[in-house]
Amino acid sequence: MTFNRLLSRAVFVSRAGCRSAFTGSKPDMTNPNWFRVGLAFGTSAFLWGLLFKQHSTDTHEYKVRNGLE
Amino acid sequence: MGFIPEEGKSLPPPGLVNRNSLWLAGVGWVSAVLHNAINHRPPVKSGVHRQFLLATIGWFIGYHVTKYENYTYARLDRDMNEYIKLHPDKFVPKEQKTFAEIVEPFHPVR
Numbered sequence: 001m002t003f004n005r006l007l008s009r010a011v012f013v014s015r016a017g018c019r020s021a022f023t024g025s026k027p028d029m030t031n032p033n034w035f036r037v038g039l040a041f042g043t044s045a046f047l048w049g050l051l052f053k054q055h056s057t058d059t060h061e062y063k064v065r066n067g068l069e
Numbered sequence: 070m071g072f073i074p075e076e077g078k079s080l081p082p083p084g085l086v087n088r089n090s091l092w093l094a095g096v097g098w099v100s101a102v103l104h105n106a107i108n109h110r111p112p113v114k115s116g117v118h119r120q121f122l123l124a125t126i127g128w129f130i131g132y133h134v135t136k137y138e139n140y141t142y143a144r145l146d147r148d149m150n151e152y153i154k155l156h157p158d159k160f161v162p163k164e165q166k167t168f169a170e171i172v173e174p175f176h177p178v179r
Contacts, residue, residue: 029110029115036118037118040118040119040121040122041118041121041122043122043125044118044121044122044125047125047126047129048125050129051085051128051129051132052085054132055082055085055132058078058082058136059082061078061079061082062078062079062080062081062082065078065079066079
């Protein structure tokens with residue numbers, strides 16, 4: 001049996017080229033992709049900062065143009 | 070997000086909390102929840118970072134939409150008032166009659 005295995009090409013076939021359904025993996029929901037989580041929260045924080053800055057600029061511009069400050 | 074010209078900058082800016090922001094943030098959040106549901110994940114409990122990001126994007130866009138909306142309505146109001154001032158003959162105040170002058174005398178038939 002071992003002799004057959006030595007001759008058989010199946011031994012040298014790497015798993016990467018295999019199209020069997022058993023090598024496909026389902027998305028692993030128990031280990032979060034922390035990089036993407038950090039990127040999402042970081043982008044959110046950036047957008048909120050941008051929004052606060054824009055609002056404060058607009059308020060200041062309004063006060064200056066109407067002589068309130 | 071329209072570009073607001075110089076004249077629009079003297080308008081009061083919309084508050085950070087405004088209707089368009091709330092609505093578009095809700096749209097973003099619901100789309101994240103739907104995305105979870107379609108992919109067989111717990112809809113509200115999973116992917117909080119996605120929900121928060123999409124809601125933030127909606128809120129941001131809503132603020133600028135409100136700003137543009139305020140500018141548009143202010144411009145339309147100003148143009149309308151200028152037209153009224155330039156054409157006073159078309160906007161003569163109508164002569165007001167009181168009800169006493171219009172109503173016929175009442176003769177009850179009991």
